[in-house]
Amino acid sequence: MGKAKKRWTLExxxxxxxxxxxxxxxxxKDILNDHQFAHCLINRSNVDLKxxxxxxxxxxxxxxxxxxxxxxxxxxxxxxMYFL
Amino acid sequence: MGKAKKRWTLExxxxxxxxxxxxxxxxxKDILNDHQFAHCLINRSNVDLKxxxxxxxxxxxxxxxxxxxxxxxxxxxxxxMYFL
DNA sequence: CTCTAGGGTTAGGGTTTA
DNA sequence: TTAAACCCTAACCCTAGA
Numbered sequence: 001m002g003k004a005k006k007r008w009t010l011e012x013x014x015x016x017x018x019x020x021x022x023x024x025x026x027x028x029k030d031i032l033n034d035h036q037f038a039h040c041l042i043n044r045s046n047v048d049l050k051x052x053x054x055x056x057x058x059x060x061x062x063x064x065x066x067x068x069x070x071x072x073x074x075x076x077x078x079x080x081m082y083f084l
Numbered sequence: 085m086g087k088a089k090k091r092w093t094l095e096x097x098x099x100x101x102x103x104x105x106x107x108x109x110x111x112x113k114d115i116l117n118d119h120q121f122a123h124c125l126i127n128r129s130n131v132d133l134k135x136x137x138x139x140x141x142x143x144x145x146x147x148x149x150x151x152x153x154x155x156x157x158x159x160x161x162x163x164x165m166y167f168l
Numbered sequence: 169c170t171c172t173a174g175g176g177t178t179a180g181g182g183t184t185t186a
Numbered sequence: 187t188t189a190a191a192c193c194c195t196a197a198c199c200c201t202a203g204a
Contacts, residue, residue, distance in 0.1 A: 002192055050179075
């Protein structure tokens with residue numbers, strides 16, 4: 001049972017963008033803890049910020065096909081011997 | 085920002101497991117300094133070893149003998165099969 | 169200073185749902 | 187169906203205390 005989806009508002013996106021400009025990407029918790037942005041992002045987690053930033057970045061050029069789990073019949077053995 | 089994640093290979097996991105078998109848990113630097121394992125773990129730090137051992141879930145199940153040190157002329161083969 | 173232990177955070181694959 | 191939103195968790199970070 002996942003949470004109800006809550007669409008990102010323009011204010012939230014703006015706060016996220018400004019936060020990334022200030023701290024750089026990968027500083028999601030820092031952005032959330034910044035009082036300059038916190039009030040706009042009160043309902044978002046650091047993981048939410050990361051996911052949203054990824055979605056924004058993928059808009060332009062994400063033409064990769066879906067990753068496919070393949071279980072083929074080819075395989076290789078690697079054998080190692082450790083003296084203990 | 086952020087360091088690129090380097091997924092652990094089966095060779096690295098095998099070296100770590102053998103290292104823990106030889107030295108016991110909590111001897112990450114000893115494992116790293118052991119010429120027997122160093123070549124497989126060249127890209128890993130002692131903290132990386134600790135973290136990997138933790139999320140392998142080996143701490144709980146092997147706690148009763150976790151600090152046991154094994155020495156002698158015994159050896160073990162580690163056989164890995166990769167599907168391509 | 170170095171090293172480990174353990175809590176905290178991020179990255180990226182995977183899944184769900186409007 | 188598609189993609190934004192959300193989930194799972196391995197991998198990595200921070201740092202007190204030994």
